[in-house]
Amino acid sequence: MPFPPSKEAIVSLYRSLLREAKRLPHAYLRQFYYLRAQDEFRRLASTDRGGMQVRKFHRISKELSRLRRANDSVLADFNHILDMAYGRKGPLRYILMKPFLSDPTVPLPPRIIPMMPKSHPPHYTPELSALMGSPFARMTGKTYSEKELHRPPTLPLRSDPRSDDYRIFGPLSKRREVNIRWRFFCGQWKKTYPPLELTALSAEDSPSLALRRGFVLQKMNLLQEVRALASSSSNKPPAPRRQREVFNTDLAASGATSLSFSHTLHLGPTRFMRRRYKQLLGRIPIITRRPSTTQDEVSLTYDISLDPLAIHPSDQRPERCWADVDAVDCAWLAFDEAMTKKTEKL
Known part of the structure; x- marks a missing residue:
């Protein structure tokens, strides 16, 4: 049986996890993993020393490795970080789905x-x-x-x-x-994605309905934040990769630590970040409550849609648009046709 981790190892792992969470690009992601790290290490400290504590320690170590790979722009790990933080998987997903599983009024x-x-x-x-x-x-x-x-x-x-x-x-x-x-x-x-909030066509009905059904993220405006991150907030194009590398090299030469890919957003929104959040929008359904003339809430209907910026897995790759032929292209085509005829005569 492996030995349980020492107190120094637990504290070191906790500090490393907070350090990696600080590198995350979005304030909500950093806050989510701060709170998650605190809960994880409270449960780890309250566990009796034994095999269960060893397994929890190894699981948190794997989560730390995944955070490091996500900060190094590894695609699968960064998608996992987004899914955990926005309730596409993990404990938060069950909390978001719980109001839809039952209705106390029925x-x-x-x-x-x-x-x-x-x-x-x-x-x-x-x-x-x-x-x-x-x-x-x-x-x-x-x-x-x-x-x-x-x-x-x-x-x-x-x-x-x-x-x-x-x-x-x-x-x-x-x-x-x-x-x-x-x-x-x-x-x-369990194979259904929960929405982040309930949208009602009547602004007066949305707060009361959300409060009565227990939608915990109704007033946090997370969907609007994801939309802002998925779209370009400025007309300035993203900084090239070499420019970001030179920026990190200058920071290292000045004694500062090198920034990760997500902390150079002030140089321009990166294509990697925008596309990841667009794919996240493809996993966040928007549920809209239709107005009804009847008083029976059971007969209400709901519309399910996606944000216009969303990239859904079922979306087909658009056809490639070719540019129109200009005068220069016509001259080259005529020259190629003339050379082909000349070669055939020889």
């Missing part, structure tokens, strides 16, 4: 097994049904309609008394039906 569906209190089938809220029916909010691209959610595709035909399988093989076990429905529900919402 009563539970009737039990499948009357004598069992926990045999209620899962309830699909209107927001969750809209998210699971849109390809913009699905990780795999597979969408499900209202009919498929009411009767999951994994449910055997024996559960339907009107089917031939029911008459031949007999009815399906009710306990098995409960398990299949809940397994499908849990497996599919």
